[in-house]
Amino acid sequence: GAVVSQHPSRVICKSGTSVKIECRSLDFQATTMFWYRQFPKQSLMLMATSNEGSKATYEQGVEKDKFLINHASLTLSTLTVTSAHPEDSSFYICSAKGVGGNTIYFGEGSWLTVV
Amino acid sequence: ELKVEQNPLFLSMQEGKNYTIYCNYSTTSDRLYWYRQDPGKSLESLFVLLSNGAVKQEGRLMASLDTKARLSTLHITAAVHDLSATYFCAVGAWTSGTYKYIFGTGTRLKVLA
Numbered sequence: 001g002a003v004v005s006q007h008p009s010r011v012i013c014k015s016g017t018s019v020k021i022e023c024r025s026l027d028f029q030a031t032t033m034f035w036y037r038q039f040p041k042q043s044l045m046l047m048a049t050s051n052e053g054s055k056a057t058y059e060q061g062v063e064k065d066k067f068l069i070n071h072a073s074l075t076l077s078t079l080t081v082t083s084a085h086p087e088d089s090s091f092y093i094c095s096a097k098g099v100g101g102n103t104i105y106f107g108e109g110s111w112l113t114v115v
Numbered sequence: 116e117l118k119v120e121q122n123p124l125f126l127s128m129q130e131g132k133n134y135t136i137y138c139n140y141s142t143t144s145d146r147l148y149w150y151r152q153d154p155g156k157s158l159e160s161l162f163v164l165l166s167n168g169a170v171k172q173e174g175r176l177m178a179s180l181d182t183k184a185r186l187s188t189l190h191i192t193a194a195v196h197d198l199s200a201t202y203f204c205a206v207g208a209w210t211s212g213t214y215k216y217i218f219g220t221g222t223r224l225k226v227l228a
Contacts, residue, residue: 032214034215034216042221043221044158046216057213105160106150108157109157
């Protein structure tokens with residue numbers, strides 16, 4: 001079946017630095033990718049929707065200059081958390097949807113800890 | 116704005132009992148998903164429902180969709196401890212010019228032996 005891979009699965013970074021999380025679709029072309037953030041014991045909150053080759057659409061309240069999303073190819077989207085702060089520590093999950101498909105596939109998630 | 120609500124938020128039940136989790140959403144949608152999430156893990160897809168009246172069953176779980184009522188249910192039959200997890204519904208819909216998948220609040224299920 002379709003697989004979406006996220007990397008890294010866990011990352012610790014210092015406050016003020018930037019960290020990049022990759023989301024890859026391994027066996028299908030992902031025309032649309034979604035990035036979510038999940039705080040402990042809470043639901044998944046959609047951060048942004050990205051379509052290959054175009055700018056991401058950010059949800060209200062999500063800082064586009066802080067959470068940079070790039071979807072330059074049909075198999076890769078990246079989320080870069082810039083100038084990270086401890087409050088950015090969270091579980092980040094991507095999902096991907098292929099052309100004409102009804103199903104979205106989730107990555108394994110990435111734990112970000114900012115110290 | 117698409118809103119998705121689940122209830123109950125927390126559910127503690129005895130093994131062998133039946134119960135239903137409800138998922139209500141606020142706008143027209145063409146697909147609804149149910150997921151399971153174990154602590155510290157990503158999401159496991161359970162069901163995708165695409166049409167009014169759709170019913171799908173896998174083991175002790177059965178999901179249904181009523182698009183007219185904008186309601187989906189996840190029914191648990193004869194619960195066992197292994198079903199303890201958090202369950203989310205997610206609704207796909209066009210909103211503000213973009214197709215999005217919005218998650219419900221989640222239901223934390225604990226099955227007691």
